[in-house]
Amino acid sequence: MFRPSHESLLIQNAEIDRLELPRIQDETELEALKADGSLLPIIPSESLKIEPSLDPSRRYCRPWTRNFVDDLSQAYYNRFHQQIQLNSAVRTVKVQRKLRRRNRNAAPAEGDTASSHLAGVTVDLQRRGMSREQIQWMEHYLFYMKALGLVEPEEERRHWCFHIMVSGHYSEWRSSQTIVPLERPEDDTPPTQVALGSGK
Secondary structure, eight states, X not given: OOOOOHHHHHHHHHHHHHTTOOOOOSHHXXXXXXXXXXXXXXXXXXXXXXXTTSOGGGOEEOHHHHHHXXXXXXXXXXXXXXXXXXXXXXXOHHHHHHHHHXXXXXXXXXXXXXXXXXXTOEEEEEOTTOOHHHHHHHHHHHHHHHHTTSEEEEEETTTTEEEEEEOTXXXXXXXXXXXXXXXXXXXXXXXXXXETTOOO
């Protein structure tokens, strides 16, 4: 449903520019952003697990992105009683260049189509191993959020993950209401919804 595209990368970078966020160059800059609270740690929970090989120093993201991951993973857990796995979060330009050398499909480290991981607004959630029903649920959830201008998702087939850039508008939207979509009904009626943080 969300094919990777040049246009999508432009949209992701336009949001980063709107927020006036830096593309994190190296570990020194990364650690400074952690120290001042601009980047927050992603915490495993009953609804979220982290790929063990992901460097602990890169298990960080922007506060609104972490809120999105928490909300999505809890909604997924409520529906399927399974955890979602986080495969990637913040990266530095230095790391992205190394990734690009061994994976030519990776986004560049510079320019208008640079990887949005470099600003800490993006996460990759594992798609491999999900059932068709689970994939459809995720696609519906992301379609709803994209329609509201809150995310820019891509489904990466090579690495079988959902690449999701979260807009800074997510914080405003989240604080203005108490509901998120949980599941897609069988017909075309609006999705089932519950209060954020209700655990139901």
